[in-house]
Amino acid sequence: MKITVDEDKCCGAGQCALIAPEVFDQRDEDGVVVLLDAAPGEEHHGAVRESAQVCPAAAITVDEDA
Amino acid sequence: MTDTAATNTADLPEYPAPRDAACPFDPAPAARAEQAAGALRRVRMPTGQAVWLVTGHAEQRTLLGDARLSSDVTNENYPLPVDRPRPEESSVGFILMDDPEHARLRRMVASPFTVKRVQALRPAVQRIVDERIDAMLAGPNRADLVQDFALPVPSLVICELLGVPYADYDFFQRNSAAVINRDTPLPDRDAAMGALFSYLAGLVDDKAGSPADDVLSGLAQRVRDGEIDRNEAAKIGVLLLIAGHETTANMIALGTVALLEHPAQLERVREGDEATVASAVEELLRYLTVIQSGLRRVALEDIEVAGETIRAGDGVLLGLELGNRDARVFEDPDTLDVHRGARNHSAFGFGVHQCLGQQLARMELQVAYGTLYKRIPSLKLAVDAAELPFKHDGQVYGVYELPVTW
Ligand code: HEM
Ligand code: SF4
Numbered sequence: 355m356k357i358t359v360d361e362d363k364c365c366g367a368g369q370c371a372l373i374a375p376e377v378f379d380q381r382d383e384d385g386v387v388v389l390l391d392a393a394p395g396e397e398h399h400g401a402v403r404e405s406a407q408v409c410p411a412a413a414i415t416v417d418e419d420a
Numbered sequence: 421m422t423d424t425a426a427t428n429t430a431d432l433p434e435y436p437a438p439r440d441a442a443c444p445f446d447p448a449p450a451a452r453a454e455q456a457a458g459a460l461r462r463v464r465m466p467t468g469q470a471v472w473l474v475t476g477h478a479e480q481r482t483l484l485g486d487a488r489l490s491s492d493v494t495n496e497n498y499p500l501p502v503d504r505p506r507p508e509e510s511s512v513g514f515i516l517m518d519d520p521e522h523a524r525l526r527r528m529v530a531s532p533f534t535v536k537r538v539q540a541l542r543p544a545v546q547r548i549v550d551e552r553i554d555a556m557l558a559g560p561n562r563a564d565l566v567q568d569f570a571l572p573v574p575s576l577v578i579c580e581l582l583g584v585p586y587a588d589y590d591f592f593q594r595n596s597a598a599v600i601n602r603d604t605p606l607p608d609r610d611a612a613m614g615a616l617f618s619y620l621a622g623l624v625d626d627k628a629g630s631p632a633d634d635v636l637s638g639l640a641q642r643v644r645d646g647e648i649d650r651n652e653a654a655k656i657g658v659l660l661l662i663a664g665h666e667t668t669a670n671m672i673a674l675g676t677v678a679l680l681e682h683p684a685q686l687e688r689v690r691e692g693d694e695a696t697v698a699s700a701v702e703e704l705l706r707y708l709t710v711i712q713s714g715l716r717r718v719a720l721e722d723i724e725v726a727g728e729t730i731r732a733g734d735g736v737l738l739g740l741e742l743g744n745r746d747a748r749v750f751e752d753p754d755t756l757d758v759h760r761g762a763r764n765h766s767a768f769g770f771g772v773h774q775c776l777g778q779q780l781a782r783m784e785l786q787v788a789y790g791t792l793y794k795r796i797p798s799l800k801l802a803v804d805a806a807e808l809p810f811k812h813d814g815q816v817y818g819v820y821e822l823p824v825t826w
Pocket of ligand 2: 363366368369370371405408410411414
């Protein structure tokens, strides 16, 4: 799995940082997403998929085959 | 445009429609009937304007994520909730504006609302919740849970974050309520908005002289640096103050009514661990969806969705209370199930305007629900649920008063 995030799209709602805190964080100054781990282990895949699904700004892209 | 002034809208069903007094937690039966008929329906607003009502969960998300739908209140076709002259600018900051200006302003005040900053506030919120419960228990054994608990908790929290003196609580609470209630006569609504604006503008000025570690001081600094004008700063203050306490207060009170009316569910929350309480918060957000009567948008271009074409200039309402009861997404949607574990509800909206304060709201609700029923296990309604004054007229659903004993 390979993750990319689009900082320009992100509205800092924090859904990802709530659901998968090992993978996503937020910049302190404006809440924009910080990708902590672009290729997280198997155990995080479920939470990453859920984060991408509930992200309100479609700022998280998950490539399952990479 | 599909609808011009010449189109006769009288035959269209009205939205919002009245709820059934016997089912105060369920969306209006007439709105449910529209939902059963399709994901996109034509309805008439109280102003007479014909608009699309989006009833499906998936369609709402698709549309709220589409930049061709605008929140710009100055657009001549943006659906105003009440009959009034079109405003020349948003009086409540970026919630009624589009990107890129919306994103620029939103990011200026996003810092205190991140997951980490909110978690750091949890002990302070726990203290506030405990103090309010102590005060209630020290008084007579009959209280109004709205005035004594549900309103003060989020108000104290947002005052602290913004840097608004809690001593002014009566003033801003009265004026916020006047702004939010649909039935407030227009001159009174404008007067209330004006009073809140002057108040926040004055605070921004004060903070410029003696800054503290709060949101208004941050905005005052940006005014000084020329990033934003005083007018815009004050309007963002008004937005955060109103959005930050009315919604959460209604969730605390209405959630308590819902749990008291579903004792088995209440038992699970009372006995449950932190994860159970967190799951109950998501379910109550979904089940109650206190932002009623639809998020409002206007189409900037033609948009194809669910086999229909929304034309440029059409008004669009997104009935969140309907999408959150969509049986295609939520099994048995009318059942309150605190173990459901569904985080894909739309109670905070969707798209770039999705609630900025949602992590704060979640945490406040977790602490409030997670503490109140444990500390007052015998809590019960002091009147029949059918007699409660529900906020049928509000943009935010809830109860005006919640008499309880224990
Ligand atoms: C349970 C409580 C709450 C609910 C149900 C709720 C719901 C919502 C919804 C549905 C929207 C989207 C409006 C739209 O798209 O047009 C929104 C926006 C917003 N909410 Fe909340 N909210 C809650 C609590 C809070 C709190 C505690 C704050 C704190 C300040 C807050 C601040 C905001 C702001 C600033 C916006 C505008 C965001 C934007 O336009 O980018 N809300 N809220
Ligand atoms: S969920 Fe999406 S919008 Fe929210 S912080 Fe994460 S990437 Fe940004």
